[in-house]
Amino acid sequence: MKLKELYDTIIKKGIEFDPRGREAVEKELEKVNQEYKKLSENEKKEFDLEGLKNPYADTRILYGDPNREVKNILIGVDMEVGELLLADRLNDKKLSRGTPASGIKKIDLVMAHHPEGRALAGLYQVMNVQTDILNKIGVPIAAAEGLMKERISEVQRSIAPINHYRSVDAARLLDMPFMCCHTPADNCVTTYLTKMVERKKPETAGDVVKILKEAPEYKDASAKNAGPRIIKGDKNAKAGKVFVDMTGGTEGSKDIFVKLSQAGVGTLVCMHLSEQHFTMAKKEFINIIIAGHIASDTVGLNLMLDEIQKKGKLNIMSCSGFRRIER
Numbered sequence: 001m002k003l004k005e006l007y008d009t010i011i012k013k014g015i016e017f018d019p020r021g022r023e024a025v026e027k028e029l030e031k032v033n034q035e036y037k038k039l040s041e042n043e044k045k046e047f048d049l050e051g052l053k054n055p056y057a058d059t060r061i062l063y064g065d066p067n068r069e070v071k072n073i074l075i076g077v078d079m080e081v082g083e084l085l086l087a088d089r090l091n092d093k094k095l096s097r098g099t100p101a102s103g104i105k106k107i108d109l110v111m112a113h114h115p116e117g118r119a120l121a122g123l124y125q126v127m128n129v130q131t132d133i134l135n136k137i138g139v140p141i142a143a144a145e146g147l148m149k150e151r152i153s154e155v156q157r158s159i160a161p162i163n164h165y166r167s168v169d170a171a172r173l174l175d176m177p178f179m180c181c182h183t184p185a186d187n188c189v190t191t192y193l194t195k196m197v198e199r200k201k202p203e204t205a206g207d208v209v210k211i212l213k214e215a216p217e218y219k220d221a222s223a224k225n226a227g228p229r230i231i232k233g234d235k236n237a238k239a240g241k242v243f244v245d246m247t248g249g250t251e252g253s254k255d256i257f258v259k260l261s262q263a264g265v266g267t268l269v270c271m272h273l274s275e276q277h278f279t280m281a282k283k284e285f286i287n288i289i290i291a292g293h294i295a296s297d298t299v300g301l302n303l304m305l306d307e308i309q310k311k312g313k314l315n316i317m318s319c320s321g322f323r324r325i326e327r
Helices: 002-017 022-037 041-046 081-093 117-121 123-136 140-157 165-175 184-201 204-212 215-223 257-262 276-279 293-309
Strands: 061-065 073-078 109-112 178-180 229-232 239-245 265-270 287-289 315-318
Touching: 002 022, 002 061, 002 178, 002 184, 002 293, 061 117, 061 165, 073 081, 081 109, 081 165, 117 123, 123 140, 140 257, 165 178, 184 204, 184 239, 184 293, 204 229, 204 265, 204 287, 215 293, 229 276, 257 265, 257 276
Parallel strands: 073 109, 073 315, 109 178, 239 265, 265 287
Antiparallel strands: 061 178, 229 287
């Protein structure tokens, strides 16, 4: 398929699996379009036009002709200069033929999960997703907006000094098409796990962990000592209302845990939790389960790839923590 078709499918599926619901996403896009119309001509020149149809600023074609045909893709969680050089080296030495089962002769696209380039610079913009999700589970909208506004500013400041285009420049010099799929994949794993938990109705925190390990990615991670684990509470603690929090760019406000408790959340399932966030979480009566960062990203990417494969057959080569598992 063409690179543009691949990219458009990712955005379409990201919206379809967005935990806020399609209507909320479409309203957000309409708001962006209306704001764009009010900009001056100079301001419009600086505006990222992709934002008019793609609600996820952390997902972009970073380098490459959108009309270029792609079939063989090297995919990983973190794809930076080293991985781009790996792709070029594999092509150069013709090692990318891989096993007969892979069918890969030449890598013609590198896909990252975590954002690079302008997608990394715009990561903080997708954090507004969390505001609506928090409101949806019972946190008052004013509280959600207030807490997230401060956290978004913090993330924006922390991202600003980064050399965003380092890997994109490498892709350009190597003439290697390069893209990233972040929030759309995270939407997939969030919706997938939420539905799984709702269907299974776990009674305890231990039951939640067992449910997670039914997914082969988490089972594989557990064998590598990186699987789901309870970091607050114990396996016999009542699960109560389970909140799966795995999308929206990065961790939210460290002060959100009291609001989650007040909203009736009994168990929080997330990819990861900083020590600062954990310190605040310990003050509340909430079970916390860390599903595993790379394993969760892998679930999201695999679910997205399953959707993409319905549009056209692609050959996938895995690296950088990712393992392809089809459903």
